[in-house]
Amino acid sequence: MDKNIKLKTAEIEKSSHLEYFNIAISVDCVIFCYKEKKLQVLLIQSDLEEYSGLYSLLGDLVRPDEDLDSAPYRVLKQRTGMEDVYLEQVHTFGTINRHVSGRVITTAYYSLIDIKHQMLNFDENELHWHPVKDIRKLAFDHKMILDTCLERLREQVMEYPIAFNLLPEKFSLRELQKLYEAILGITLDRRNFRKKIAVKGWLEDLDQMEVNVPHRPGKLYTLKTLYKKRRQTRKSKPSVLDSVS
Amino acid sequence: MDKNIKLKTAEIEKSSHLEYFNIAISVDCVIFCYKEKKLQVLLIQSDLEEYSGLYSLLGDLVRPDEDLDSAPYRVLKQRTGMEDVYLEQVHTFGTINRHVSGRVITTAYYSLIDIKHQMLNFDENELHWHPVKDIRKLAFDHKMILDTCLERLREQVMEYPIAFNLLPEKFSLRELQKLYEAILGITLDRRNFRKKIAVKGWLEDLDQMEVNVPHRPGKLYTLKTLYKKRRQTRKSKPSVLDSVS
DNA sequence: AATAAATGTGTCTTTTGTACATATTTATTA
DNA sequence: TAATAAATATGTACAAAAGACACATTTATT
Numbered sequence: 001m002d003k004n005i006k007l008k009t010a011e012i013e014k015s016s017h018l019e020y021f022n023i024a025i026s027v028d029c030v031i032f033c034y035k036e037k038k039l040q041v042l043l044i045q046s047d048l049e050e051y052s053g054l055y056s057l058l059g060d061l062v063r064p065d066e067d068l069d070s071a072p073y074r075v076l077k078q079r080t081g082m083e084d085v086y087l088e089q090v091h092t093f094g095t096i097n098r099h100v101s102g103r104v105i106t107t108a109y110y111s112l113i114d115i116k117h118q119m120l121n122f123d124e125n126e127l128h129w130h131p132v133k134d135i136r137k138l139a140f141d142h143k144m145i146l147d148t149c150l151e152r153l154r155e156q157v158m159e160y161p162i163a164f165n166l167l168p169e170k171f172s173l174r175e176l177q178k179l180y181e182a183i184l185g186i187t188l189d190r191r192n193f194r195k196k197i198a199v200k201g202w203l204e205d206l207d208q209m210e211v212n213v214p215h216r217p218g219k220l221y222t223l224k225t226l227y228k229k230r231r232q233t234r235k236s237k238p239s240v241l242d243s244v245s
Numbered sequence: 246m247d248k249n250i251k252l253k254t255a256e257i258e259k260s261s262h263l264e265y266f267n268i269a270i271s272v273d274c275v276i277f278c279y280k281e282k283k284l285q286v287l288l289i290q291s292d293l294e295e296y297s298g299l300y301s302l303l304g305d306l307v308r309p310d311e312d313l314d315s316a317p318y319r320v321l322k323q324r325t326g327m328e329d330v331y332l333e334q335v336h337t338f339g340t341i342n343r344h345v346s347g348r349v350i351t352t353a354y355y356s357l358i359d360i361k362h363q364m365l366n367f368d369e370n371e372l373h374w375h376p377v378k379d380i381r382k383l384a385f386d387h388k389m390i391l392d393t394c395l396e397r398l399r400e401q402v403m404e405y406p407i408a409f410n411l412l413p414e415k416f417s418l419r420e421l422q423k424l425y426e427a428i429l430g431i432t433l434d435r436r437n438f439r440k441k442i443a444v445k446g447w448l449e450d451l452d453q454m455e456v457n458v459p460h461r462p463g464k465l466y467t468l469k470t471l472y473k474k475r476r477q478t479r480k481s482k483p484s485v486l487d488s489v490s
Numbered sequence: 491a492a493t494a495a496a497t498g499t500g501t502c503t504t505t506t507g508t509a510c511a512t513a514t515t516t517a518t519t520a
Numbered sequence: 521t522a523a524t525a526a527a528t529a530t531g532t533a534c535a536a537a538a539g540a541c542a543c544a545t546t547t548a549t550t
Contacts, residue, residue: 023269025268064267068337092334092337095314096312174497192539194499195538216496217546436529441507460528461528462515462517464529
């Protein structure tokens with residue numbers, strides 16, 4: 001990836017621009033939220049005839065003057081008004097015919113957002129939340145992108161303190177457990193779950209109680225400030241060497 | 246990632262081709278081998294003035310008529326003559342100024358190859374193996390790409406039966422352990438390592454012994470055929486749910 | 491005052507990880 | 521050919537983590 005580029009930039013000056021620069025690059029965002037006790041994803045109705053009636057992920061072409069990793073932030077800002085969200089690059093999809101309008105390679109990101117935050121630019125006519133479990137088919141290869149991102153989310157959610165991006169500032173352990181169950185698609189033992197979370201040391205006990213719950217209120221917790229950076233790089237990463245002799 | 250493309254493909258017909266399709270996409274390959282008891286990487290001397298004296302990874306622009314994931318196979322075939330190698334996509338790098346010759350977004354793959362396989366197109370004048378541990382600086386952002394790929398390899402090597410791609414067909418447990426130590430950069434306890442590998446169930450006992458070793462020969466093993474597919478999708482994956490109540 | 495529904499623990503068992511030692515086999519050498 | 525060097529092959533005891541499971545307590549509701 002040095003000589004070739006050099007040679008080709010020369011060629012491009014002449015005529016072969018079409019040949020070497022006719023692949024577009026886009027980003028697609030799998031934007032997760034936790035709503036009505038379900039893990040949901042933000043989708044937009046596809047307006048391509050080929051995919052009429054189908055939904056697709058939010059995405060856009062990468063601009064010549066922006067970093068690849070900045071593009072999904074821009075998409076989220078434009079579409080929802082949200083900034084400083086949690087975003088993680090997952091995979092790049094690039095089969096020849098994945099897009100009907102031409103050759104487009106797309107880098108997929110997933111994002112975790114708290115539905116209760118202000119979403120200023122959110123257009124309810126265009127954008128809709130869909131429970132992940134109900135999604136069968138999406139436009140383009142977006143179902144595969146969704147599946148890949150969900151798998152990655154599941155791999156990471158017990159290892160890194162990321163699930164909290166889906167919850168409000170204060171939450172009870174019951175809410176946290178229900179969220180994990182929604183993400184993983186399984187039920188968890190309450191006592192073991194609490195033990196596991198306690199061991200992580202991610203949470204700060206707020207010495208406050210839930211209010212307006214139709215049962216005994218639980219304690220409220222928040223993520224320790226140490227872990228609260230948004231646009232976050234992963235924290236508290238267990239070394240891969242931990243389980244090796 | 247539907248409407249925008251649609252709109253823009255229209256615009257492109259007119260004049261803005263340069264604006265929307267002037268990002269090139271490449272692949273870069275971190276090709277690992279195990280040689281002289283060290284994990285090594287295949288590098289080529291950079292011939293860009295900006296990077297004179299520096300080495301870089303093997304890469305090329307993605308062709309308009311090939312799948313993204315096919316490009317690194319092509320690069321490996323062209324450069325080394327090897328086919329059906331183990332390759333895994335890791336990450337896509339796309340900061341604006343990462344390439345001196347223009348806007349190039351690159352998808353990084355790592356590959357694991359057995360040095361003893363025939364490498365027909367291998368040009369020893371151009372290509373050189375470098376111990377990973379000795380590499381301080383590479384052209385472009387290739388040091389970061391290498392680091393990212395090495396980190397991913399380390400994450401995966403105890404979970405999936407991939408290290409075997411770096412060894413000949415038959416190998417002893419000592420050789421395997423030395424390989425793991427080279428990859429992980431640590432020493433391992435022999436008894437615990439063997440126990441761990443035994444539990445994985447990846448290996449087939451060949452009932453053969455090492456020959457020409459200057460000490461007591463060990464048994465020879467091979468990867469079970471079940472796991473031997475090259476261009477391999479990962480096998481024997483532990484579910485993320487395993488450690489969740 | 492009784493009930494429903496949740497909270498908030500704790501213990502025992504199993505599995506996994508880690509530290510560590512001894513007897514055995516083979517090639518080399520003196 | 522006997523002694524030595526260097527590795528193979530293996531097991532046990534302890535510690536840590538995961539998993540199954542039960543009971544007393546608190547609060548809101550009836």
